[in-house]
Amino acid sequence: MDLNLSAEQTILVESARELLGRRSPLAAVRALEAAGRGFDRELWREVARLGWVGLTLPSEGGHFDLLDVALLADEMGRALFPSPFVPTVAMGAWLIDAFGDEEQRRRWLPRLATGELAVTVALAEPGARSLWDPPGLAIAGGRLSGRKLFVPFAAEADLVLVAVAGPAVVAVEREASGLVCTRHDALGGEPLYALAFESVSCEPVAAHPTALPRALDRGAVATLAYLAGACERVLEMSVAHARMREQFGRPIGSFQAIAHRCVDMRSDVDALRVLVHQAAWCLAAGEAADVAVASALAYGLEAVRRILRHAHQVHGAIGFSMEYDLQLFTRRMKAAELGWGPAALYHECVARAMGLG
Amino acid sequence: MNFAFSEDEQKFRTELRAFLASELPSWWRGMFVDDPRAMPFTRAFSRKLAERGWLTMAWPKEWGGAEASPWKQAILREEMWAHDEPRGPQYMNLNYIGPCILRFGSEAQKRRFLPPMAAGDVLWTQGFSEPGAGSDLAAVATRAEPSTDGFVVNGQKIWNSYADAPAEWCFLLARTSVAAKRHHGLSVLLVDMRTAGVDVRPIDSMAGPHELNEIFFEDVAVPRDCLLGEAGQGWEIVTAGLTFERVGIARYARAGRVIELLVEHAGATGLAGDSEVRSKLARLRVQYEAARLLNYRAISLQAAGRVPAVEASIARLHNTQLEQQVSDVGLEILGLAGQLTADDPAAPLTGLLHRQWVRTIPTTITAGTLEVQKNIIAERGLGLPRAR
Numbered sequence: 001m002d003l004n005l006s007a008e009q010t011i012l013v014e015s016a017r018e019l020l021g022r023r024s025p026l027a028a029v030r031a032l033e034a035a036g037r038g039f040d041r042e043l044w045r046e047v048a049r050l051g052w053v054g055l056t057l058p059s060e061g062g063h064f065d066l067l068d069v070a071l072l073a074d075e076m077g078r079a080l081f082p083s084p085f086v087p088t089v090a091m092g093a094w095l096i097d098a099f100g101d102e103e104q105r106r107r108w109l110p111r112l113a114t115g116e117l118a119v120t121v122a123l124a125e126p127g128a129r130s131l132w133d134p135p136g137l138a139i140a141g142g143r144l145s146g147r148k149l150f151v152p153f154a155a156e157a158d159l160v161l162v163a164v165a166g167p168a169v170v171a172v173e174r175e176a177s178g179l180v181c182t183r184h185d186a187l188g189g190e191p192l193y194a195l196a197f198e199s200v201s202c203e204p205v206a207a208h209p210t211a212l213p214r215a216l217d218r219g220a221v222a223t224l225a226y227l228a229g230a231c232e233r234v235l236e237m238s239v240a241h242a243r244m245r246e247q248f249g250r251p252i253g254s255f256q257a258i259a260h261r262c263v264d265m266r267s268d269v270d271a272l273r274v275l276v277h278q279a280a281w282c283l284a285a286g287e288a289a290d291v292a293v294a295s296a297l298a299y300g301l302e303a304v305r306r307i308l309r310h311a312h313q314v315h316g317a318i319g320f321s322m323e324y325d326l327q328l329f330t331r332r333m334k335a336a337e338l339g340w341g342p343a344a345l346y347h348e349c350v351a352r353a354m355g356l357g
Numbered sequence: 358m359n360f361a362f363s364e365d366e367q368k369f370r371t372e373l374r375a376f377l378a379s380e381l382p383s384w385w386r387g388m389f390v391d392d393p394r395a396m397p398f399t400r401a402f403s404r405k406l407a408e409r410g411w412l413t414m415a416w417p418k419e420w421g422g423a424e425a426s427p428w429k430q431a432i433l434r435e436e437m438w439a440h441d442e443p444r445g446p447q448y449m450n451l452n453y454i455g456p457c458i459l460r461f462g463s464e465a466q467k468r469r470f471l472p473p474m475a476a477g478d479v480l481w482t483q484g485f486s487e488p489g490a491g492s493d494l495a496a497v498a499t500r501a502e503p504s505t506d507g508f509v510v511n512g513q514k515i516w517n518s519y520a521d522a523p524a525e526w527c528f529l530l531a532r533t534s535v536a537a538k539r540h541h542g543l544s545v546l547l548v549d550m551r552t553a554g555v556d557v558r559p560i561d562s563m564a565g566p567h568e569l570n571e572i573f574f575e576d577v578a579v580p581r582d583c584l585l586g587e588a589g590q591g592w593e594i595v596t597a598g599l600t601f602e603r604v605g606i607a608r609y610a611r612a613g614r615v616i617e618l619l620v621e622h623a624g625a626t627g628l629a630g631d632s633e634v635r636s637k638l639a640r641l642r643v644q645y646e647a648a649r650l651l652n653y654r655a656i657s658l659q660a661a662g663r664v665p666a667v668e669a670s671i672a673r674l675h676n677t678q679l680e681q682q683v684s685d686v687g688l689e690i691l692g693l694a695g696q697l698t699a700d701d702p703a704a705p706l707t708g709l710l711h712r713q714w715v716r717t718i719p720t721t722i723t724a725g726t727l728e729v730q731k732n733i734i735a736e737r738g739l740g741l742p743r744a745r
Binding site (some may be wrong): 003196251253255266267273275277285344354356 | 358360362599620624628634636638642644654659660661671728732738739740742
């Protein structure tokens with residue numbers, strides 16, 4: 001048992017914080033949103049050159065695992081770095097590497113690792129309450145028809161991995177004919193799309209029954225790590241505000257009602273983070289991960305809500321003004337929470353795993 | 358990072374469980390029960406642990422310890438707390454009174470006080486709170502007036518656990534100087550409870566016998582060699598002691614055990630199919646997981662040679678609230694029968710939840726209230742201005 005970061009992990013985290021702080025300030029995040037874009041492809045190639053995109057792919061020189069993916073995602077959350085990191089690295093790279101055939105791996109992985117091939121994952125279908133609802137899309141004669149919703153970055157991706165009945169996963173080229181991509185008008189600001197497939201050519205990637213659920217576990221844990229980083233930044237903003245803002249002749253942070261909200265945030269972020277690390281470690285180590293993953297999600301998705309409420313109470317009206325960055329964090333974090341929820345789903349997973357039948 | 362125990366550590370846990378299974382009598386329900394067998398049992402049990410080298414396994418070898426890794430210590434604490442802490446009051450000696458003497462004591466004090474603790478042969482009580490000094494502990498008014506050969510103590514302490522057990526020694530925080538600023542006038546005295554002028558009066562409490570006492574000191578002579586550290590160092594010693602104490606109690610392990618028993622109960626009674634019950638038990642299990650890992654984070658820092666001050670306070674927030682939620686939800690799941698005590702033959706789980714609920718009322722109060730913990734985290738962890 002050891003919950004400390006290794007020296008190598010510390011370097012990874014510190015270099016990520018430095019680079020993202022310099023190359024992806026919040027002004028840049030806002031500019032992308034204003035331009036209706038999902039991510040900056042130039043910057044994505046730049047972080048790929050640092051090895052962040054191929055970090056779990058031995059064929060591309062990567063020697064890290066999902067825990068390191070979570071550590072990077074945490075730093076990305078801190079910066080609200082807009083990128084297809086979760087679908088491409090946590091999910092897509094793993095699906096292709098673990099289940100794709102030799103030719104697919106040779107065709108996709110080198111380009112994925114250099115940032116040339118951005119991958120997204122199409123999961124939810126009309127009527128789905130969560131990403132975990134079993135996919136119903138069927139393939140006929142090697143062609144795919146039907147609709148997928150809430151697909152992140154789809155317009156800017158190059159390859160779409162689609163969950164289909166089985167469950168199985170097939171790949172569709174983003175430019176394939178018969179695929180139409182329409183943007184949702186949603187809360188978060190990071191672009192989500194509805195995809196309509198009409199007899200679109202596709203190729204099988206993974207048919208193993210555990211492939212899709214495990215990919216979902218990985219995506220969920222990486223997203224939660226991203227949320228932990230975002231929560232950390234929201235806490236820092238709240239503490240800075242509580243120290244600076246004066247009312248009744250003293251900093252509001254000297255009032256226990258405010259200070260204790262900040263402490264509750266600290267306590268929730270810390271719990272969320274150790275749970276995420278455990279879940280990522282169990283998945284990476286191939287240990288029984290059900291309780292660890294479900295516990296992290298059950299705790300984390302609710303913690304995010306509490307943390308945002310506290311942050312807004314500490315900030316007062318400035319917190320929801322558009323000029324202040326808390327609104328940006330609030331929208332992105334809420335979108336991620338809703339995207340991977342509801343928490344009740346994970347409580348039920350824990351109940352099953354703890355022996356309640 | 359690594360979230361698994363080593364084979365050696367797992368083997369140690371198995372040994373401990375076998376030992377507990379053979380040593381714990383069927384009537385054992387913890388020390389705060391109205392059973393005259395309980396307190397003597399904890400002493401006999403502690404001596405047996407001492408014989409196996411498990412009582413003070415965390416201590417340095419020269420003082421009867423085994424210098425066990427922080428993880429083995431954690432496993433020992435988990436197994437003890439999961440089994441209603443059969444070491445009784447000894448856990449205080451091990452967690453912080455002993456470590457404070459190790460850190461601040463003279464060679465002579467170490468020689469005098471540590472071996473009896475290592476043998477499981479002595480009971481200590483803690484003399485911190487006073488009627489006028491609770492959360493504001495630095496307001497301590499009990500006076501230790503310097504005399505020719507030591508100190509003369511006058512004053513009153515309150516909420517002292519085990520003083521009536523009876524404790525032989527008291528780890529006393531008293532004011533040795535009224536001239537110094539209030540934190541600086543405090544000192545720690547190691548007081549023999551058999552000295553003339555010491556009077557212990559038990560306070561009847563919901564939490565059971567031995568939990569609470571008052572101690573009155575009237576012209577109690579304390580020799581100079583019973584001053585721990587320097588005069589005026591009391592605040593530093595007590596702060597260090599409370600930090601040791603925070604990671605020293607594996608409350609999550611007891612909560613985890615109660616959750617397991619509740620799951621068995623739900624399975625046996627058909628409640629496992631009730632979605633409300635499932636969701637509530639799952640929620641407890643998740644909180645347990647968070648509390649356990651936050652303790653492990655603090656222990657990881659210790660294992661790396663660092664002092665987990667804020668991390669220990671955060672772990673404590675989770676542990677104490679987990680214990681209370683487990684008992685609230687547990688009683689709710691038992692329904693009407695939850696109110697039956699262990700003495701009622703119809704009590705489900707032999708009255709465990711009722712006992713747990715009563716015992717966990719003080720957990721967010723003793724050794725620093727939840728609010729005091731939060732003030733500490735706000736100031737030291739977050740850099741917020743001193744709270745009011």
